[in-house]
Amino acid sequence: MTQRAKIDTDGPEPHGPEPHGRGSHGPAIDAGAELDPVHPMQPPEPAGRHTGLTAAEVAEHVARGEINDVPVRSSRSTAEIVRGNVFTRFNAIIGVLWVIMFFVAPIQDTLFGFVIIANTGIGIIQELRAKKTLDGLAVIGEAKPTVRRDGVAAEISTSEIVLGDLIELGPGDKVVVDGVVAEADSLEIDESLLTGEADPVLKRPGDTVMSGSFVVVGGGAFHATKVGRDAYAAQLAEEASRFTLVDSELRNGISTILKYVTWMMIPTALGLILSQLVVKQNDFKNSIARTVGGIVPMIPEGLVLLTSVAFAIGVIRLGRMKVLVQELPAIEGLARVNVVCLDKTGTLTEGGMDVSELRPLGGADEAYVRQVLGAIGASDPRPNASLTAINDAYRGDRGEWPVTAALPFSSVRKYSGAAFEEAAGRPARWLLGAPDVLLGEDDPALTEVDHLNQQGLRVLLLARAHAELDSPEAAAGAEPTALVVLEQRLRPDAAETLAYFADQNVAAKVISGDNAVSVGAVAAKLGLAGAEHTVDARRLPAGQEEMAGALESGAVFGRVTPQQKRDMVGALQSRGHTVAMTGDGVNDVLALKDADIGVSMGSGSEATRAVAQIVLMNNSFATLPSVVAEGRRVIGNITRVATLFLTKTVYSVLLAILVACFQVEYPFLPRHLTLLSTLTIGIPAFFLALAPNTERAQPNFVRRVMRYAIPSGLIAGIATFVTYLIARSYYTGPDSLEAETSAATLTLFLVSIWVLAIVARPYTWWRVALVVSMGVAFLVVLAVPALQHFFALKLVGAVMPWTAVAIAVVASAALEYCWRLVGRKMPA
Numbered sequence: 001m002t003q004r005a006k007i008d009t010d011g012p013e014p015h016g017p018e019p020h021g022r023g024s025h026g027p028a029i030d031a032g033a034e035l036d037p038v039h040p041m042q043p044p045e046p047a048g049r050h051t052g053l054t055a056a057e058v059a060e061h062v063a064r065g066e067i068n069d070v071p072v073r074s075s076r077s078t079a080e081i082v083r084g085n086v087f088t089r090f091n092a093i094i095g096v097l098w099v100i101m102f103f104v105a106p107i108q109d110t111l112f113g114f115v116i117i118a119n120t121g122i123g124i125i126q127e128l129r130a131k132k133t134l135d136g137l138a139v140i141g142e143a144k145p146t147v148r149r150d151g152v153a154a155e156i157s158t159s160e161i162v163l164g165d166l167i168e169l170g171p172g173d174k175v176v177v178d179g180v181v182a183e184a185d186s187l188e189i190d191e192s193l194l195t196g197e198a199d200p201v202l203k204r205p206g207d208t209v210m211s212g213s214f215v216v217v218g219g220g221a222f223h224a225t226k227v228g229r230d231a232y233a234a235q236l237a238e239e240a241s242r243f244t245l246v247d248s249e250l251r252n253g254i255s256t257i258l259k260y261v262t263w264m265m266i267p268t269a270l271g272l273i274l275s276q277l278v279v280k281q282n283d284f285k286n287s288i289a290r291t292v293g294g295i296v297p298m299i300p301e302g303l304v305l306l307t308s309v310a311f312a313i314g315v316i317r318l319g320r321m322k323v324l325v326q327e328l329p330a331i332e333g334l335a336r337v338n339v340v341c342l343d344k345t346g347t348l349t350e351g352g353m354d355v356s357e358l359r360p361l362g363g364a365d366e367a368y369v370r371q372v373l374g375a376i377g378a379s380d381p382r383p384n385a386s387l388t389a390i391n392d393a394y395r396g397d398r399g400e401w402p403v404t405a406a407l408p409f410s411s412v413r414k415y416s417g418a419a420f421e422e423a424a425g426r427p428a429r430w431l432l433g434a435p436d437v438l439l440g441e442d443d444p445a446l447t448e449v450d451h452l453n454q455q456g457l458r459v460l461l462l463a464r465a466h467a468e469l470d471s472p473e474a475a476a477g478a479e480p481t482a483l484v485v486l487e488q489r490l491r492p493d494a495a496e497t498l499a500y501f502a503d504q505n506v507a508a509k510v511i512s513g514d515n516a517v518s519v520g521a522v523a524a525k526l527g528l529a530g531a532e533h534t535v536d537a538r539r540l541p542a543g544q545e546e547m548a549g550a551l552e553s554g555a556v557f558g559r560v561t562p563q564q565k566r567d568m569v570g571a572l573q574s575r576g577h578t579v580a581m582t583g584d585g586v587n588d589v590l591a592l593k594d595a596d597i598g599v600s601m602g603s604g605s606e607a608t609r610a611v612a613q614i615v616l617m618n619n620s621f622a623t624l625p626s627v628v629a630e631g632r633r634v635i636g637n638i639t640r641v642a643t644l645f646l647t648k649t650v651y652s653v654l655l656a657i658l659v660a661c662f663q664v665e666y667p668f669l670p671r672h673l674t675l676l677s678t679l680t681i682g683i684p685a686f687f688l689a690l691a692p693n694t695e696r697a698q699p700n701f702v703r704r705v706m707r708y709a710i711p712s713g714l715i716a717g718i719a720t721f722v723t724y725l726i727a728r729s730y731y732t733g734p735d736s737l738e739a740e741t742s743a744a745t746l747t748l749f750l751v752s753i754w755v756l757a758i759v760a761r762p763y764t765w766w767r768v769a770l771v772v773s774m775g776v777a778f779l780v781v782l783a784v785p786a787l788q789h790f791f792a793l794k795l796v797g798a799v800m801p802w803t804a805v806a807i808a809v810v811a812s813a814a815l816e817y818c819w820r821l822v823g824r825k826m827p828a
Helices: 003-009 055-063 078-086 089-104 111-140 232-240 249-279 284-298 301-320 330-335 366-379 385-397 445-453 494-503 516-525 544-553 562-574 586-594 606-611 621-662 670-689 701-730 736-759 765-783 785-791 799-825
Strands: 146-149 152-155 166-169 178-190 201-203 214-226 323-325 339-342 349-360 403-410 415-421 427-433 458-465 479-490 507-511 534-536 556-558 579-583 597-601 614-616
Touching: 078 111, 089 111, 089 249, 089 284, 111 301, 166 178, 249 284, 249 301, 249 621, 249 701, 284 621, 284 670, 301 323, 301 330, 301 621, 301 670, 323 621, 330 597, 330 621, 339 562, 349 366, 349 385, 366 385, 366 403, 366 415, 366 427, 366 458, 366 479, 385 479, 403 427, 445 458, 445 479, 445 516, 479 516, 494 507, 494 621, 507 516, 507 562, 516 534, 516 556, 544 562, 562 579, 562 586, 579 586, 586 597, 597 606, 614 621, 621 670, 621 701, 621 736, 670 736, 670 765, 670 785, 701 736, 701 799, 736 765, 736 799, 765 785
Parallel strands: 339 507, 339 579, 507 556, 534 556, 579 597, 597 614
Antiparallel strands: 146 152, 146 166, 166 214, 178 201, 178 214, 323 614, 349 479, 403 415, 415 427, 427 458, 458 479
16 A cells, blocks of 8 residues: 555544644544645646756666665565575484485485475475565555656656656655755645654755655655665665564574484484494494484474474465464464554544534534535545545535635644635635634633543534635634534454453553543543553653553553654563564654564555564454464464474483493384374374464473473383383394384384373364374284385284383373373473
């Protein structure tokens, strides 16, 4: 969406067109009216004094590189995406072992390495998809300025602007580069997106204009003096768009585990190599294969893959809801948020308004007042939100009077006006605007207006003017005729959204540039707890600690400046809160960047879309609960299934140590552990990770997982090794190692499937079916000769297999006891 469209949708604050800060949505002015021409009856002077650059001059600037070549940096570049996903510690460890196995073992012992391709591919494809979507948004939202060259005006892309170009400006046009005004006809520029100042600035020839601002009233043209990265807004966007990763506890926890596993692998690998090669003097290739077989399962490679899959599927689900997630872990980040800062306009309310009441003053005839309001509404070809509501309400009542003059709304004047020739050619001049501007300070009507403001209503005053509309004294002595009461349209899903956050213990803070009382009234209608105690941000303490206290106790804050937004984020974070910030203007960039999770609207500026981790392409805050729910599903499920992966890591480390200490052959080849991992971890974990889960996100991921994984891994490893030692004393002959391995594999499978059965609780029909089907699949492998040969598994005799089962049953009982003991002694 272009900036022009954004201005049209933002409405004024309820109490009237007073100056206010931008907040998170829209300019700090009565939107829509700013786009009106200065005076429809008096068109601007033709701009014939400047012809702009010639074609030869443009070519000369292009040759010197003086062009507006600012790339839209919506995310990491393609090369950075590929590099970041390929060159990881996980890929390096598995990759080296994979290459070794290609030279010393059959293909079935190299299956573990294909995880690299899957994991890397998922990360690259998902991030490239997000990049493409965001870059598309940037192109859609790009302004098309009108540039005058050789005396001819034409729309061109912003990237085609060169230094010295003469760029025309009209109502609603965005200033795309810095420059100096050459022509001005009542030109007023709103710079609130950059400076946070609410009032438009009147520009005259010779004044500077900054990129990122836009025209409120009037028109003109300016010469481009700074283009490309030299422009003000471009510098801010460039700094803000430097790629930073969301802080992810899941990713950090997995990275920490991999780091320690890497260090454990070094002595373990050396011990295995010595025991398999030097002491036992086995076949070289077989020893290498069994050594790698002991090292590979230490790495929770499936956990990395599954985390990527879970996040990617979450991103796809949210994409269907028009939510763009720029980084996979951003879903997790928002799920951990406990404070969300939002604005009123565009979040709690919609852009449109409705006339709820008309109150004639001083005995004015209501039918005549309706005619006047209908005529005023029809006099403006581009009405703002409030005038649109008036036009809709009184279109059928309007007087068919010729319009002799029109005065657009200005936030400096705080009123608009129109003049007509009424019946019998009688002239009449009317003003429509803020009651506190058009009425005297002691006017009794102001008490009535204040009462309406406290209800969250917006009130405009219709007054008959006696002076010319364009006179500075037009409002002096104006005769009040009627109060027009307007009601902002509340978003139908706003109350439900706030109720969801309250139910999830997420504190919602309404941070707006609007009047605090009116914002509080709107929030109260939507059921926001604490909305009755509003805070004027101009009275907030400057100190971080004091501000944090005020923010924790309050829910609605008005008159907030852009710098205060950033300070508020920092103050909340200083109290240990995880903060989400919504915004769409350039002045929101720093607060978005400082927040734990930045959320931008799809119609927002390029800068906000660049720094935000989540972009709401449908511009609806009501979709955030879906993001939170998706994140909590991912976190809860990954925490659950991570126990499976790390149990494997623990028993693999233990088995390697026991093998080195007892100086025996390592019992497994990589194919055995690939089979076990697939049936007891990989396949079931995939389904468990995608299952519904409404658990609230909890901190301390590593601790929560390891408190179960360590005892489970120890029990599984000891049980397996006991079975292996018994089998070594039972079987003799040249093929005894395969029989010993098969018995140990049976015990390890049964213990691991019991860990899966515990993790799958509470049971549903599909969870039971999942566990049972994995057991049946293992039996099929043991029963089918071709699969027996492929996986080198064959149970010999009856005594040893049943002994393996008995040991597994004892280990499973020990598992149940340990899990219950840990649950009591080490609660989450």
